[in-house]
Amino acid sequence: MALRVENLRIYYRTLRGYVHAVEGATFSVGDGEIMGLAGESGCGKTTLGHSLIYLKPPMAYIEGHVFLDGRELPIWDMDRMNEFRFRHISIIPQYAMNALNPTRRIGPLIADLLATRGIDFRQILPELQRRLDLVQLSPEVLNRYPFELSGGMRQRVVMVISTLLNPSLLIADEITSALDVSTQRAVCEMIVEFRNRGFVRSTIFITHDMSILYQIADTILVMYAGQLAEKAPVEAIFRSPRHPYTRMLIASLPRVGARQRVERLKGIPGSPPPLLDPPPGCRFRDRCPLAFERCQEPPPFVEVEPGHFVACWREI
């Protein structure tokens, strides 16, 4: 088990109190698993991903434990986490491709980064060149400034940089959302390739786009308003979802071949509750057609079939 997260609770400290962004998350990601982390804006998926590597204020650690390859990660301690970052756990943040220092060429930029970990650039250069070739970039990009590359090319550069030291866990946060469909597909296929070649052991792929996850993920974890709703293998999430939210979300996705004049899809009425002082119990219950009295209590995240977890009183 590469990653094990136990009862992780991450809030945001604000002037009006705590925003309950991640509420008691418990799950694992296996060796070689690409886990999609899905949900709508504000559901806590990015907070969860970032808290595993860079838990900076106003994010506040409340409780919980994270184990990577059997070792506990001191996620509450910014300094001690440095030992793990980049080498063992790495992240591609959203818009990373726009965050490259514009005054440095790509090559020297990578050399600086490696120096912070005491690694000699020249030693790693052959491997770097092999990997650039794998993502279909010519080695000449090392002599280019970031602004000379297209968005898709910069995204691929960032992917190569963040996986250069073969981390156990890669967190990819919305890395495809600003890209064109053709580049999107290429980037997704590269994530799978990186896993297949062992550059990364496990991957958490954060996105709001369920159809991307259908293409590349092994499992999907669906979050709703800070709570875990369901985790299951991809086929189960799409073909036999158990949580009402997952079911309604999947049903609202247009597929090629569906036309409004033939088959009218439906959205989910209502909106998520505020996470500043949220109501107790299941947070989906106001929008849920199946809600009953029991939903006033928080539902446990239970394994209903091997590898299939769901937090819903109707399914227990």
Add this chain to the structure above:
Amino acid sequence: MLALENVTKVYRTGALGLRKLIAVSEVSFEIGEREIVALIGESGSGKTTIGKMILRLFRPTSGVIRFEGKDIFSLRGPALKDYYRQVQGVFQDPFASYNPIFKADRVFALIREEFYPRIRRSAWEQRVEEALRAVGLNPSDVLGKYPHQLSGGQLQRFLIARALLLDIRLLVADEIISMLDASTRIDVLNLLGDLRERGLSILFITHDLSLGYYISDRSIVLYRGRVVEMGATERIYARPLHPYTEMLMESIPRIDGRWGATSHRVERSAVLSGAFGCVYYPRCPIAQEICARRAPELTEVEAGHFVACHVRAGASSSAG
């Protein structure tokens, strides 16, 4: 109803505007009554520029845009106001369309001031409520609130309701659902379909092909400012002819099947090639020698289905 004739837009960029960027090149198409036309393209394809030119926010460098036969850039005074009464736009970021200091329903008050200064207050309020109901909002839930108190989907519907207060006939919808969540976007999309039933035409600008397929009657595919293929949506999706359209179709993340083997290419280096000839030549897997030399014309290959490709348009039609 609306027709673009050889519309070209060139932007000046770089220091002192010395470099030229051709954003839209020789684009011609029409939008008929009660029709949803999807304008599909990736970033930099010129789709937003086309929408903005139809709304008169940019002036084409050359070419004409006609509405009911009249050049829209020749309109003045009352005729111009009449144009905006019939043609309106809604854009990608709903939050950017509002001034956060004012309540969201100020957008309705501005319409009244500008277009209907003489209408009585009670009659106006009734019209606003009707428009809100038409877009699936409950007036008592949304009136009198500030933009931050409403969701993205609600704000986007607000803007559509604002357009409905006019005698609108054409709505330019530029990526209006790409910032909305999956569970709400489908409702806004369905709303566009309902408006079509009420007699509206919509130019639906999008990069998301599955959304375009769901709602549109006809599709126009753009690549680097040029129309590479256009025709009935079902035809284009079932039988794409241009290699670029084909590649797009293969790249859509579907939820009913996995991607096949990769057949397309991504850019390998920063150096662009192919300044002459077909815009797609540098990435095209079926390119021939002629494609580097001469740009293909848009050719009708079957009734209403046009493609700009030397290879796919067939030897007979592209030889001339």
